[in-house]
Amino acid sequence: MLKYSFLILLLNFAEVQTSKIVVIGRAANAKAGAVVISNKDSLLYYLDGLSHWKENEIGKQVKVSGKLKVINTKPQKEDEALKQMIVGTIRKILRPKLEILE
Numbered sequence: 850m851l852k853y854s855f856l857i858l859l860l861n862f863a864e865v866q867t868s869k870i871v872v873i874g875r876a877a878n879a880k881a882g883a884v885v886i887s888n889k890d891s892l893l894y895y896l897d898g899l900s901h902w903k904e905n906e907i908g909k910q911v912k913v914s915g916k917l918k919v920i921n922t923k924p925q926k927e928d929e930a931l932k933q934m935i936v937g938t939i940r941k942i943l944r945p946k947l948e949i950l951e
Contacts, residue, residue, distance in 0.1 A: 870894075870917035870942065873950070876902045876909050881935065885913050885942075895941040910950040915942040 872894050874887040883899040886892070888910075896913065920939040 867916055867918050867943075869915075871912065871914040872942065873910065873912050876906050876911045876949075878902055878907060885911055892940060895939065896945045896947075897941050897943045899945065906949065912948040912950055913942055913945050915945040917941070918943055 872885050872887050873889075874885040874894070877884050877886055878901045879893065879895070881895060883896045883902050885894045885896065887894065894913065894917075897915075897918075918941045920941070922935060922937060922939060
C-alpha cells in the first residue's frame with residue numbers, strides 16, 4: 850500500500866519530461882549536488898549521480914551530455930508539514946557524460 854501511496858503523491862507533485870541534451874557551461878556545486886550553469890541561458894542543470902565537483906574542477910568550462918529530465922514541482926500545501934525542497938523547474942541530466950574544456 851505504501852508503494853501505491855508514494856506513486857499517487859508523486860503524480861500529484863510533479864510533471865516529468867525527458868529528452869536528449871548537450872550543455873556547455875561552468876561547473877559549480879549546489880546544496881542538492883553538482884550543477885552546470887549554462888553559458889547560453891544561465892540555467893542550472895543538476896548532474897545525476899554526481900554529489901559534487903572536485904575542488905580543481907569548480908568554475909571550469911565543461912561539456913555535459915545525457916538525457917534531460919525536467920521536473921516541474923509544485924509548492925507544498927499550507928496544511929502539510931514543512932519539508933525542504935526545490936520549488937519550480939528542476940533540470941537534471943541523467944547518465945551525464947562529462948568533458949572538461951579548459
